[in-house]
Amino acid sequence: GQQVMQIPQYQHVQEGEDFTTYCNSSTTLSNIQWYKQRPGGHPVFLIQLVKSGEVKKQKRLTFQFGEAKKNSSLHITATQTTDVGTYFCAGLNYGQNFVFGPGTRLSVLP
Amino acid sequence: EPEVTQTPSHQVTQMGQEVILRCVPISNHLYFYWYRQILGQKVEFLVSFYNNEISEKSEIFDDQFSVERPDGSNFTLKIRSTKLEDSAMYFCASAGTSWAEKLFFGSGTQLSVL
Numbered sequence: 492g493q494q495v496m497q498i499p500q501y502q503h504v505q506e507g508e509d510f511t512t513y514c515n516s517s518t519t520l521s522n523i524q525w526y527k528q529r530p531g532g533h534p535v536f537l538i539q540l541v542k543s544g545e546v547k548k549q550k551r552l553t554f555q556f557g558e559a560k561k562n563s564s565l566h567i568t569a570t571q572t573t574d575v576g577t578y579f580c581a582g583l584n585y586g587q588n589f590v591f592g593p594g595t596r597l598s599v600l601p
Numbered sequence: 602e603p604e605v606t607q608t609p610s611h612q613v614t615q616m617g618q619e620v621i622l623r624c625v626p627i628s629n630h631l632y633f634y635w636y637r638q639i640l641g642q643k644v645e646f647l648v649s650f651y652n653n654e655i656s657e658k659s660e661i662f663d664d665q666f667s668v669e670r671p672d673g674s675n676f677t678l679k680i681r682s683t684k685l686e687d688s689a690m691y692f693c694a695s696a697g698t699s700w701a702e703k704l705f706f707g708s709g710t711q712l713s714v715l
Contacts, residue, residue: 522701533692534644536703579644587657587700588634591644 624693
């Protein structure tokens with residue numbers, strides 16, 4: 492079945508440093524979504540990417556979808572303590588449900 | 602922003618007991634899901650539901666699990682005979698008009714099986 496992997500599993504950064512998490516799927520995806528889960532919270536939708544090579548920005552967050560539509564990345568510039576949480580990618584491979592990656596847990600030290 | 606609501610927030614039960622987890626999806630949404638998350642681990646798909654029937658289910662969603670949308674607003678997950686390994690946070694989610702839309706998650710029900 493479809494597998495979605497993410498690296499790194501954990502990332503500790505100093506406030507102000509940049510952060511990147513990478514997502515890889517074993518199969519080609521029709522689209523990919525990114526979610527953020529704060530500690531003790533529920534996943535909250537950030538963005539959806541559909542087109543090959545697509546890049547989208549939300550303030551300090553940059554999302555990219557690979558040309559082959561099998562990988563994606565999320566980059567945060569100049570992290571803040573409010574960025575703390577776990578970032579999940581979720582891939583849809585032309586089916587009817589999103590398969591979540593294991594997530595990258597981000598800690599930001601003030 | 603509209604919300605998916607889940608009750609109860611916490612449920613403690615004895616192994617072998619039945620539990621029903623309740624969800625009220627966003628009112629005009631058509632696609633409904635249950636996911637679960639064991640502490641600190643990934644969000645795992647259980648089942649998707651559309652047009653009053655199951656659309657897809659995972660290997661986790663065995664004969665002990667069932668879902669219902671009894672009255673057009675509630676969406677329930679029943680576990681017939683709970684096992685210790687069913688302990689997890691269960692999230693309900695809904696989406697608007699297609700499978701490919703963003704998912705709105707509820708705050709979850711923390712199920713503890715003793």
